[in-house]
Amino acid sequence: MPLGTNNITQSNANTAGFVPEVWSDEIVAAYKKNLVAANLFKKMNMKGRKGDVVHFPVAGRGSATSKTASSQVTLIGESSTEKTVTIDKHFEYSRLIEDFAEVQALSSLRRFYTEDAGYSLARQIDTTLVRLGRAANGATIGTDDYASSSASTKAFIGSDGSTAYNSSSSNAAALTDVGIRRAIQRLDDADVPMDGRFLIVPPSSRNTLMGIARFTEQAFTGDAAGGNTIRNGMIGDIYGVKVYVTTNADTGAGNTTTDRICLLAHPDFAVLVEQLGVRVQTQYKQEYLGTLLTADTLYGAGALRTGASDSAAVALAVPA
Numbered sequence: 492m493p494l495g496t497n498n499i500t501q502s503n504a505n506t507a508g509f510v511p512e513v514w515s516d517e518i519v520a521a522y523k524k525n526l527v528a529a530n531l532f533k534k535m536n537m538k539g540r541k542g543d544v545v546h547f548p549v550a551g552r553g554s555a556t557s558k559t560a561s562s563q564v565t566l567i568g569e570s571s572t573e574k575t576v577t578i579d580k581h582f583e584y585s586r587l588i589e590d591f592a593e594v595q596a597l598s599s600l601r602r603f604y605t606e607d608a609g610y611s612l613a614r615q616i617d618t619t620l621v622r623l624g625r626a627a628n629g630a631t632i633g634t635d636d637y638a639s640s641s642a643s644t645k646a647f648i649g650s651d652g653s654t655a656y657n658s659s660s661s662n663a664a665a666l667t668d669v670g671i672r673r674a675i676q677r678l679d680d681a682d683v684p685m686d687g688r689f690l691i692v693p694p695s696s697r698n699t700l701m702g703i704a705r706f707t708e709q710a711f712t713g714d715a716a717g718g719n720t721i722r723n724g725m726i727g728d729i730y731g732v733k734v735y736v737t738t739n740a741d742t743g744a745g746n747t748t749t750d751r752i753c754l755l756a757h758p759d760f761a762v763l764v765e766q767l768g769v770r771v772q773t774q775y776k777q778e779y780l781g782t783l784l785t786a787d788t789l790y791g792a793g794a795l796r797t798g799a800s801d802s803a804a805v806a807l808a809v810p811a
Contacts, residue, residue: 497587515771517601518786521609522769527724527737528620529613531689533762533795537578545576545764547795576793578766582615583787584608590780608786612769617739619792621691623761624754626794627804637752637806646806647674649696649753656750656808663750663808666696668703674755674805675730681801683757689733693751696809697726697736705729749811756804757796764791 535545556565586604625637625645637646638658646656650664652673664670671690678688692700700706706729724735732755767789774783796803 517605518608519769521606522613525610525613528617535764537766543578547574574795576791578791581789584611585785587781587783623794624806626797627802646808649807649809663810666699677805683803687758691735691754751811753807759796760803761794
């Protein structure tokens with residue numbers, strides 16, 4: 492196997508001031524610390540189980556029926572559907588650390604690579620989940636990403652929450668109080684539970700939120716001791732919806748614009764299925780006199796509650 496390029500050599504290791512030894516628990520810790528979206532949506536543990544497709548029943552809501560005296564109850568017929576999630580995503584992060592670098596490098600190398608490996612894998616999973624917002628309004632995920640199409644509207648612009656987003660004309664607009672309230676109404680109209688709702692925003696929208704009075708004056712929450720609550724990207728809440736910031740809220744492959752996506756959602760919208768959590772392996776490569784480090788994960792993700800009238804998520808397009 493050719494491993495003669497992109498190696499961590501004595502020269503670049505010393506220049507960067509890095510370190511040799513890498514520990515799996517540090518990589519896992521860094522991975523968990525950097526997860527945002529993966530901590531918000533439903534999660535299913537498939538570790539140690541066989542199979543590549545998971546079936547999820549999506550039950551339809553029933554209606555109450557008037558009961559009259561001396562009559563039997565009215566049975567509600569089953570109207571559930573099924574969604575499947577394929578476990579088809581395998582991502583890895585690898586480094587080859589040569590002995591010469593390991594012996595002479597400084598003690599920050601381990602910290603850099605463990606943080607970088609954990610961040611890289613966390614970013615990949617979060618990006619997968621945020622991009623599921625392209626199916627929020629019943630649209631098929633395709634190369635036009637969140638842009639409007641003849642079939643359906645995939646996203647709205649952040650300024651009003653009503654105008655269809657079009658990537659070709661890049662009509663994305665900064666998040667406003669009006670846009671947030673309109674998006675919240677869409678979830679209300681779809682009868683999405685209010686408990687557990689969250690808003691994922693890119694850094695550009697965090698900057699915008701700091702100028703919205705509803706966010707800075709009324710809705711920014713603190714813990715019981717009076718301090719600000721900061722938890723894996725959480726920066727506060729607005730109208731009872733917790734707000735999280737992530738750098739992974741892009742519009743996805745196939746879109747040449749630099750626009751970003753805000754995703755207002757409920758945990759029921761999507762699910763993350765982990766079949767192999769972050770695994771860290773090392774192997775000494777005598778032919779290169781170095782240690783090969785690889786961290787990898789195997790997972791699948793899918794949208795469960797989608798549709799133009801009953802989606803549990805709303806995508807808003809904003810400028811980068």
